[in-house]
Amino acid sequence: MTDSITTDDDASLQDFRREVREFVARSLPHAVREKVRLGLELSKPELVDWQRRLAERGWLAPHWPAEWQGCNWSAERRAAFQEELVLAHAPESGGITFEMIGPILIRYGTPAQQQYFLPRILNQEHWWCQGYSEPNSGSDLASLKTRAVRKTRPDGTEVYVVSGSKIWTSYAQYADWVFCLVRTDTEARAQRGISFLLIDMRSPGVSVRPLVGIHGWHLFNQVFFDEVEVPVQNLVGEENAGWTIAKSLLEHERLNLARVAENRRRLAKVRAIGNELEEGGQPLSQRPWFARRMRALEVRLEALAATVLRFRKRARAGETLGPETGMLKLLGSRLIQDIENLAVDALGPDTLAYDRAAHFEPAVPQAGQSAYAAAASARRFVTRGYSIAGGSSEIQHELLAKQVLGL
Ligand SMILES: Cc1cc2nc3c(=O)[nH]c(=O)nc-3n(C[C@H](O)[C@H](O)[C@H](O)COP(=O)(O)OP(=O)(O)OC[C@H]3O[C@@H](n4cnc5c(N)ncnc54)[C@H](O)[C@@H]3O)c2cc1C
Missing domain, CATH: 2.40.110.10 (Butyryl-CoA Dehydrogenase, subunit A, domain 2)
Incomplete structure (x- = not known):
């Protein structure tokens, strides 16, 4: 399988990135782009519509094998694809369906299960x-x-x-x-x-x-x-024998729970907030307290992205990933929480008002308020749960201590 993987030099990656940018510019409805930019929730029809457009382009499940409409991309190309989608404020595709059960059926399903379920996942009949x-x-x-x-x-x-x-x-x-x-x-x-x-x-x-x-x-x-x-x-x-399947799924889940794309998206939002707001007559982005925290978050994100890429290359080469993937989940969830904390600190008291509807539709900001303020507290609360989802941080620490460090 590995010999058919696309290999990429810088030039072909740049061409590919341009192709993705052009596709998103053509295909992503403005209203959806705005909701993603502001960090709001999408409805199921909005997601179905976007995923249909990706499927038409052959990019809905690029990491699946070629016989199931996969693209045989290198780990670098997959990362570049996700990064371009984030930069263009495109939605992420359904992780539970495409990252979890799809790969499980491909690996463990009977031919009959694969023939029945996989096409229905790809045409979105089944969520x-x-x-x-x-x-x-x-x-x-x-x-x-x-x-x-x-x-x-x-x-x-x-x-x-x-x-x-x-x-x-x-x-x-x-x-x-x-x-x-x-x-x-x-x-x-x-x-x-x-x-x-x-x-x-x-x-x-x-x-x-x-x-x-x-x-x-x-x-x-x-x-x-x-x-x-x-x-x-x-x-x-x-x-x-379900436990073996469950464990292999959790290893993949934790790779995705590094949430590199989501971290990138949220950090871009905080960067935009920093450029939009002022403090003491200066752009917030130039205030030392904000700039220092922003730089530290950027460094953590790039380190995480590089580490995930290394794991993905190993997985792509057929290696089984072990309990060390728990590290990625820990780092990714802490990073995202620190990013959302900075957003709330930057936006200040405007984030105190709580508007449930602001989760789903862009709020009309009051005079002098940022459009990011209305949903900021809610987004921060959502990311608190990331310490627990996919196995709590305490459990991850314990697994790393015992199974990886041998303590
Ligand atoms: C955002 C989100 C999405 C989720 N989505 C799904 C989903 O789609 N499907 C699904 O099946 N589940 C889902 N979950 C559930 C998640 O997998 C569980 O919440 C998680 O495994 C923890 O289990 P629990 O809630 O029963 O907490 P408990 O296991 O009761 O733990 C409670 C607290 O005790 C700590 N603790 C427990 N045991 C130990 C120990 N041995 N040593 C040290 N500390 C310990 C935990 O770290 C935690 O802080 C989701 C959770 C979240 C937050």
Whole structure:
């Protein structure tokens, strides 16, 4: 596989960057660009529309294999692509669908699962959510209790009957399918009795309860399964071997949780705030306290981007990434929080007013106010959760200490 990867010299990368810029300038609606520039949430139709345009250009899942519309790009080209999208204020594509379940099905799915699901992901018929965490199983995920019992129906077909509940399920309100860790053996050691199951959200017995965060944003949900019948063909990998799949997914998830593109986008926003505002008759960007913090954040971002690129090259060369990817998640989440803290410090008391609608539509700023002020506090609260999402910082520290440093 590695010999067919695009190799890039500087000139071809520059040509490619120009091609991406021209594509975005042509294809991205102005209203969506403005929302992304201000750090607001996009609606599902807005995202679907943008992803359709990417798909038409062949760039919706560039990191997938060529047979599934992937582009065989080098790690540098992939990074350049993401950077150009960020610089042009283009939305990021759905991570759970394209970064998680897609790659899992490509690696572990049966040919029938791949033939059924992957085209439906690529044409956006299916949006996915991730059903791992439970009310009493988060950090200690292997203690999960959602039960799947195999039974034969009177017509002879075999199904799993799933009962239990998943929580903090991001975007379940939009999802058509959920990939779940379920317990298929209660006698075996915790990790050995878990299976990886694909469940249609429209199945009888599935219900979704919204959980609105302190920031006013409906990201999370609790999903309930009340004796939901799932065809056995929806099992990925072997029964009771789901933990291996879950672990490989978490390693990839943590690579993405470095959030390089998102960090870049948010830092560009703070840079714009610095250029827009004044303090003591000077542009804020030239005030020593602001400039010093900005420089430090820029250095951290470039170091993180270089480290992610190194990991991606290793992954691209077929290496299995180990627990050291936890480092990227830690660095990326801390960086993004410090960026949002600087935004709030720069904007000052204007960020205190809280306007839920400002999450979704650009607010009309009051005289003398920055357009970035209305959503700034909410954005800062959203990033607090990044210490927890994908495995909490405390757990990452512990894993790094034990498994990487051998302490
Ligand atoms: C933004 C966001 C999006 C999410 N999206 C999803 C999703 O789509 N799907 C999904 O399945 N889950 C999702 N989650 C849930 C997330 O994976 C869990 O919240 C996380 O794994 C922590 O589990 P918990 O909330 O049960 O906290 P707990 O495990 O109860 O931990 C509570 C606190 O105790 C600490 N702690 C726990 N055990 C230890 C230990 N052994 N040593 C030291 N400290 C410890 C933790 O660090 C944490 O601070 C999301 C979470 C967030 C914040």
